[in-house]
Amino acid sequence: MATSTQFPFRLILASGSWGRKWLMEQAGYPFEVKPSNIDEPTEARLGDCRHYVGELAWLKAEAVALGESDGLIIAADTVGWLHGKVIGKPEDEADARRIITALAGTVHELWTGVCLWLRPGDRQICWQERSLVRMSALSDAEIDAYLKTRKWAGCSGAYSIEFPHDPYLTIEEGSVSNVVGLPMESLEQALEWMRVIRGTR
Numbered sequence: 001m002a003t004s005t006q007f008p009f010r011l012i013l014a015s016g017s018w019g020r021k022w023l024m025e026q027a028g029y030p031f032e033v034k035p036s037n038i039d040e041p042t043e044a045r046l047g048d049c050r051h052y053v054g055e056l057a058w059l060k061a062e063a064v065a066l067g068e069s070d071g072l073i074i075a076a077d078t079v080g081w082l083h084g085k086v087i088g089k090p091e092d093e094a095d096a097r098r099i100i101t102a103l104a105g106t107v108h109e110l111w112t113g114v115c116l117w118l119r120p121g122d123r124q125i126c127w128q129e130r131s132l133v134r135m136s137a138l139s140d141a142e143i144d145a146y147l148k149t150r151k152w153a154g155c156s157g158a159y160s161i162e163f164p165h166d167p168y169l170t171i172e173e174g175s176v177s178n179v180v181g182l183p184m185e186s187l188e189q190a191l192e193w194m195r196v197i198r199g200t201r
Helices: 018-027 049-065 093-103 140-149 176-180 184-198
Strands: 011-013 071-082 085-087 107-119 123-135 169-173
Touching: 011 018, 018 176, 018 184, 049 071, 049 107, 049 123, 071 093, 071 184, 085 093, 093 140, 107 176, 107 184, 123 176, 123 184, 169 176
Parallel strands: 011 071
Antiparallel strands: 071 085, 071 107, 107 123, 123 169
16 A cells, blocks of 8 residues: 655646546545546557557657646556557547447457656656457347446447446456556556656665
8 A cells, every 4th residue: 555655746647537537545645536528539640550559549648747846647548449540538428339339249449558757857657558349249238238327428438338247348458457457567567667767765
């Protein structure tokens, strides 16, 4: 369990995602929430999902860092990737239906890019992680029932994985926290690196 005494700097989560906030709270990290509110492109410019989430995480961190004189900004971006296309957040219920219909019965990639930005000094650590997620084949009735829950709203891939067991989703590779939107295992290592860089290990 983390405590405030472990950090010689403020932790600032550059995200309004409930999933990321929940993960940080469960880990015991003391943090503030300051969403970046940047516009997110709907397509990967270079046809590469890893580059896409990495760039967006950096841009989110930059947007918040520019307004802070001190602190460690934690920014992340998570999207699905299927058949060379970004699977982002649905615009509405009809779009959520389209996404779920496309994902049902498939294994797709789920990528998260993370960027830590330390102020002052502007030192940065950025990385990307991939998980493979299988979604069960779903009938029209099951899709209708899922859409009524509105669990798809604001979620990349039009879904949020349930704990401890999801009825439709299975993680075949990678961590659960990465699928939620913030890979906590590698985040812990990166925070330790930042303490070393700051000379406060």
